[in-house]
Amino acid sequence: MTLxxxxxxKDERLAFPSSINVSRTFDGRLVKNIxxxxxxxVHSKRSFIHDTTMENVMIRVYPDGNILYSVRITVTALCSxxxxxxxxxxxxxxxxxxxxxxxxxxxxLYWKNGSNSLKTDEIVLAQYFIQKFQASSGLAFYSxxxxxxxxxxxxxxxxxxxxxxxxxxxxxxxxxxxxxVSFWIDRRAVPARVSLGMTTVLTMSTIITGVSSSxxxxxxxxxxxxxxxxxxxxxxxxxxxxxAVNYCSTLEEVRRVKTGKLPASYxxxxxxxxxxxxxxxxxxxTPYPCLPTSITTNxxxxxxxxxxxxxxxxxxxxxxxxxxxNVDLLLSNSYLIDSYSRIAFPMxxxxxxxxYWIIYSSWDSTDYDSS
Numbered sequence: 001m002t003l004x005x006x007x008x009x010k011d012e013r014l015a016f017p018s019s020i021n022v023s024r025t026f027d028g029r030l031v032k033n034i035x036x037x038x039x040x041x042v043h044s045k046r047s048f049i050h051d052t053t054m055e056n057v058m059i060r061v062y063p064d065g066n067i068l069y070s071v072r073i074t075v076t077a078l079c080s081x082x083x084x085x086x087x088x089x090x091x092x093x094x095x096x097x098x099x100x101x102x103x104x105x106x107x108x109l110y111w112k113n114g115s116n117s118l119k120t121d122e123i124v125l126a127q128y129f130i131q132k133f134q135a136s137s138g139l140a141f142y143s144x145x146x147x148x149x150x151x152x153x154x155x156x157x158x159x160x161x162x163x164x165x166x167x168x169x170x171x172x173x174x175x176x177x178x179x180x181v182s183f184w185i186d187r188r189a190v191p192a193r194v195s196l197g198m199t200t201v202l203t204m205s206t207i208i209t210g211v212s213s214s215x216x217x218x219x220x221x222x223x224x225x226x227x228x229x230x231x232x233x234x235x236x237x238x239x240x241x242x243x244a245v246n247y248c249s250t251l252e253e254v255r256r257v258k259t260g261k262l263p264a265s266y267x268x269x270x271x272x273x274x275x276x277x278x279x280x281x282x283x284x285x286t287p288y289p290c291l292p293t294s295i296t297t298n299x300x301x302x303x304x305x306x307x308x309x310x311x312x313x314x315x316x317x318x319x320x321x322x323x324x325x326n327v328d329l330l331l332s333n334s335y336l337i338d339s340y341s342r343i344a345f346p347m348x349x350x351x352x353x354x355x356y357w358i359i360y361s362s363w364d365s366t367d368y369d370s371s
Contacts, residue, residue, distance in 0.1 A: 007069040015065035028057030042096040043078040086222040087164040088360045095153040109149040132156035179238040197239035204232045248334035
């Protein structure tokens with residue numbers, strides 16, 4: 001983070017007479033000749049003062065001895081982050097300023113205008129935007145040197161999600177949608193469906209590997225991991241679905257050949273249809289027996305049938321199928337698996353996305369409110 005750090009204090013030794021009360025401005029060369037506070041960033045990993053083209057330091061001295069000391073500095077600070085909801089996360093980080101040599105008896109640090117002393121309009125972060133900030137102060141104790149004044153700048157940082165939507169979420173969604181195209185390809189087009197399934201699986205593996213290499217290496221599961229691996233599971237299940245369809249189709253054809261419903265010289269490719277169903281001309285249909293009809297001139301109506309009497313010949317009775325019968329129906333009509341998958345897979349993935357975005361959006365709002 002690059003910022004302008006401005007110090008205000010009064011040194012009567014630098015006061016000078018002035019009839020028009022005009023301040024005098026100096027560059028960094030005067031710093032070595034006067035006293036300046038030795039403020040440093042407590043948890044800084046790396047800090048430096050900009051020196052292009054000259055050292056970015058300015059000192060302004062007023063006639064009454066008030067001094068403004070401004071320096072342009074870049075700070076890389078340590079911040080403990082929780083990546084459980086990454087990249088839909090908010091992080092609470094802080095910058096802490098403290099005098100290195102002077103304890104509270106020698107030097108008192110405070111914010112000149114409280115939180116109004118901070119302005120974040122010109123601060124731009126690559127992955128975050130500053131959602132909230134607050135200035136505070138306190139004391140820090142060191143067993144060997146005593147108490148020191150410490151200033152805190154607390155930032156609530158929210159991660160930019162648009163980059164991850166373009167690089168991670170949208171490609172993942174497209175791969176899952178592409179894997180569903182195989183449900184509309186004829187089940188006997190083995191090269192087409194296998195190639196499509198393996199391509200989507202390998203692409204998902206590449207996406208997961210690329211994302212993992214650029215993400216923070218932590219020992220717990222992140223939100224993006226849940227999304228990627230669940231999407232990978234959907235893609236993998238689409239391949240398993242075709243394996244089940246192909247296996248059931250093979251069993252069905254073998255059974256029909258053995259029972260004589262298909263000739264031994266039956267060629268499966270000749271039965272292909274655009275909708276994925278096999279349309280054979282020799283499908284066995286059991287006809288219903290015809291009801292006897294008679295013409296009579298008797299105007300008397302036939303008495304109603306007793307409910308306890310057996311039904312007339314040819315009456316169709318419908319009953320609910322058992323689980324075993326439904327399984328046998330799928331095995332004998334494998335194209336139904338594709339038909340059901342066209343509905344089950346999109347609805348399941350839509351449900352997963354709804355739950356995922358609701359949970360992590362509410363989680364993010366809860367973290368914000370608690371902070």
